[in-house]
Amino acid sequence: MDRISKSTRTKEQIIATALRLFAERGYEKTSMQDIASTLGMSKGGIYHHFKSKEEIIHLVRETKANRIKENLGKWMDIIVAQTAREKLTAILEKNIADEEAHAWDAAFSSQMKSADFILSIMKNSINDSAPVLSGILKEGLQDGSITTMYPDEAAEAFLLLMNIWCDPIIFEADEKKLIRRLKFVQAMMRSVGADIVSDEVIHETSALLKNLYVGDSERNAP
Amino acid sequence: MDRISKSTRTKEQIIATALRLFAERGYEKTSMQDIASTLGMSKGGIYHHFKSKEEIIHLVRETKANRIKENLGKWMDIIVAQTAREKLTAILEKNIADEEAHAWDAAFSSQMKSADFILSIMKNSINDSAPVLSGILKEGLQDGSITTMYPDEAAEAFLLLMNIWCDPIIFEADEKKLIRRLKFVQAMMRSVGADIVSDEVIHETSALLKNLYVGDSERNAP
Numbered sequence: 001m002d003r004i005s006k007s008t009r010t011k012e013q014i015i016a017t018a019l020r021l022f023a024e025r026g027y028e029k030t031s032m033q034d035i036a037s038t039l040g041m042s043k044g045g046i047y048h049h050f051k052s053k054e055e056i057i058h059l060v061r062e063t064k065a066n067r068i069k070e071n072l073g074k075w076m077d078i079i080v081a082q083t084a085r086e087k088l089t090a091i092l093e094k095n096i097a098d099e100e101a102h103a104w105d106a107a108f109s110s111q112m113k114s115a116d117f118i119l120s121i122m123k124n125s126i127n128d129s130a131p132v133l134s135g136i137l138k139e140g141l142q143d144g145s146i147t148t149m150y151p152d153e154a155a156e157a158f159l160l161l162m163n164i165w166c167d168p169i170i171f172e173a174d175e176k177k178l179i180r181r182l183k184f185v186q187a188m189m190r191s192v193g194a195d196i197v198s199d200e201v202i203h204e205t206s207a208l209l210k211n212l213y214v215g216d217s218e219r220n221a222p
Numbered sequence: 223m224d225r226i227s228k229s230t231r232t233k234e235q236i237i238a239t240a241l242r243l244f245a246e247r248g249y250e251k252t253s254m255q256d257i258a259s260t261l262g263m264s265k266g267g268i269y270h271h272f273k274s275k276e277e278i279i280h281l282v283r284e285t286k287a288n289r290i291k292e293n294l295g296k297w298m299d300i301i302v303a304q305t306a307r308e309k310l311t312a313i314l315e316k317n318i319a320d321e322e323a324h325a326w327d328a329a330f331s332s333q334m335k336s337a338d339f340i341l342s343i344m345k346n347s348i349n350d351s352a353p354v355l356s357g358i359l360k361e362g363l364q365d366g367s368i369t370t371m372y373p374d375e376a377a378e379a380f381l382l383l384m385n386i387w388c389d390p391i392i393f394e395a396d397e398k399k400l401i402r403r404l405k406f407v408q409a410m411m412r413s414v415g416a417d418i419v420s421d422e423v424i425h426e427t428s429a430l431l432k433n434l435y436v437g438d439s440e441r442n443a444p
Contacts, residue, residue: 115337122386126393153406156393157383164344165382171348184375184414191413192406 011049013039015063018056019104027057064104065124071098072132084140088133088196096204105208118170125159133159137194147193154194161185168209179206233271235261237285240278241326249279249330286326287346293320294354306362310355310418318426327430331391340392347381355381359416369415376416383407390431401428 017038021030032053036043050056075094081087095101134155140146148154164170166181173181182205186197239260243252254275258265272278297316303309317323330339356377362368370376387393388403395403404427408419 115341119337119340122393150402150406150409153403156403157387157406157410160382160387161379165379171344171378180372181375181378184372184379187372188379188410188414192410 007049011059014046014049015056015059018053019060022057022060023104027053060104061120064101065128067104068101069128069132071095071101083143083145084136085145085194085196088136088140089198089201091136092196092201093198093204096201096208102208118164121163122160125163126156129159130155140194146196150192151194154189154192158185158189158194158196161188162205166205166209175206175210178209182206229271233281236268236271237278237281240275241282244279244282244330245326249275282326283330283342286323286330287350289326290323291350291354293317293323305365305367306358307367307416307418310358310362310416311420311423313358314418314423315420315426318423318430324430340386343385344382347385348378351381352377362416368418372414373416376411376414380407380411380416380418383410384427388427388431397428397432400431404428 014035018030018035021034021038025034030053032046033043035056036046039046050059071094072091075091076087079087079090079094081090130152134152137146137148137151137155141148141151161181162185166178166185168174168178179202182197182202186199186202189195189197236257240252240257243256243260247256252275254268255265257278258268261268272281293316294313297313298309301309301312301316303312352374356374359368359370359373359377363370363373383403384407388400388407390396390400401424404419404424408421408424411417411419
């Protein structure tokens with residue numbers, strides 16, 4: 001292994017370990033020393049690769065965004081669906097059933113109240129995810145399974161509402177309130193001509209977010 | 223005038239002057255010294271009342287939020303409408319025609335990219351404005367002018383989308399894109415049973431935001 005690939009490998013190990021510790025203990029409560037000790041490295045060894053914990057979480061976020069894109073591509077290939085509408089529903093269901101992604105969410109949950117982090121989720125939703133969603137909605141306009149006059153706008157509004165408003169860590173909500181928000185998004189998308197949110201997605205999302213939320217509260221409890 | 227009321231009066235003068243300077247020059251380019259000089263005070267005199275420029279803008283925001291509430295109450299009293307739906311449409315039109323509020327918006331426009339500020343707008347929308355809007359939607363359910371099954375959720379989603387997504391300073395949009403977003407919100411609210419966004423609101427909002435946006439770019443130009 002040459003020096004560059006060894007350095008890349010070490011960085012990947014640091015990121016993987018940091019992600020696991022962030023998920024277990026929360027971002028705030030994980031120190032650079034913790035990451036170093038877990039890897040059997042010196043703290044200086046970590047600082048050789050990353051200037052700060054912020055730089056690690058930044059890279060973790062980027063890695064997560066790339067993983068979402070890869071998964072989406074993979075699912076697009078394997079999902080067999082009659083229409084674009086069915087394909088979208090299946091993608092949303094796969095996304096919510098993705099165990100690996102939830103490990104990432106747990107790592108981020110203690111950060112979910114940070115304004116910078118929330119803004120980065122919103123920007124990702126609009127700039128990265130919305131064009132993909134909108135592309136499939138436009139396929140649906142061709143095959144007749146989608147009828148909205150506003151595919152770009154429906155994609156953006158859907159992702160902002162799902163990723164931000166329906167996150168009970170950002171906008172406090174008990175389970176009942178959360179389910180009502182999810183059902184509103186379902187009804188809204190249906191009524192603008194993009195009936196893509198299945199009851200299963202609502203059920204699984206509320207179960208997942210409830211766990212994340214409870215997990216986070218417990219972790220932060222005194 | 224006793225000492226306490228004199229101090230309150232000085233604070234109000236500082237806030238009013240700061241607001242005007244923020245609007246004219248932008249928040250970033252206004253210094254505590256500028257505020258002091260404009261008022262003919264010493265810089266120490268300002269620091270006696272406010273620890274920092276951040277504290278001033280924080281109070282400016284609070285004052286703005288209170289003013290919105292006062293205006294809303296005033297309009298509720300003077301608007302004569304047959305139904306709650308018409309009342310809401312009239313309120314949205316009054317809101318967009320409110321010259322004073324636009325002076326505040328101009329003062330804030332250079333801050334609109336700050337994550338903390340965006341989060342504070344979102345929290346205000348959900349915690350302060352949404353309950354008022356939702357209350358009127360519920361009146362509409364009584365008089366039959368509103369039919370949504372989700373008055374609370376429609377109010378929250380409407381305000382988030384209008385205040386955040388439809389702000390071209392936060393989510394870059396040319397005029398065409400902005401109008402499409404506003405029309406989507408109109409169609410969405412109509413199709414969930416809350417037809418409250420008139421064409422006039424769309425027209426006035428896009429004109430207003432366009433000016434704000436252009437004003438901001440020019441101010442920040444080198």
